[in-house]
Amino acid sequence: MAADRGPLVACGVGLYDGDLDQQGSAWAREREEERRAAALRNHAAWAEQQRGKRDELHAELWVSAPAGRAADPGGGIAGRAGPQRGPGTARRAGECG
Numbered sequence: 001m002a003a004d005r006g007p008l009v010a011c012g013v014g015l016y017d018g019d020l021d022q023q024g025s026a027w028a029r030e031r032e033e034e035r036r037a038a039a040l041r042n043h044a045a046w047a048e049q050q051r052g053k054r055d056e057l058h059a060e061l062w063v064s065a066p067a068g069r070a071a072d073p074g075g076g077i078a079g080r081a082g083p084q085r086g087p088g089t090a091r092r093a094g095e096c097g
Contacts, residue, residue, distance in 0.1 A: 019025075063071065
């Protein structure tokens with residue numbers, strides 16, 4: 001590799017030295033600061049979301065169909081929570097009965 005650099009240096013082409021590149025070094029520092037700030041913001045948002053999830057009350061109640069109908073005789077809860085019956089369902093139910 002050193003042999004490859006010889007002709008470049010002989011022609012007056014300087015080699016890149018990162019320590020002497022003040023503009024590039026300043027850009028690299030700024031970029032690193034931006035990355036660090038973004039990572040901290042993302043982590044803070046994620047941690048807040050996790051706290052929110054932990055604070056939520058989540059409950060599932062599974063009941064049999066007869067018990068569900070007894071608990072909700074008007075069908076209001078089941079109508080909001082479950083799949084809606086379409087005209088095809090009613091038609092097929094009529095064919096079976």
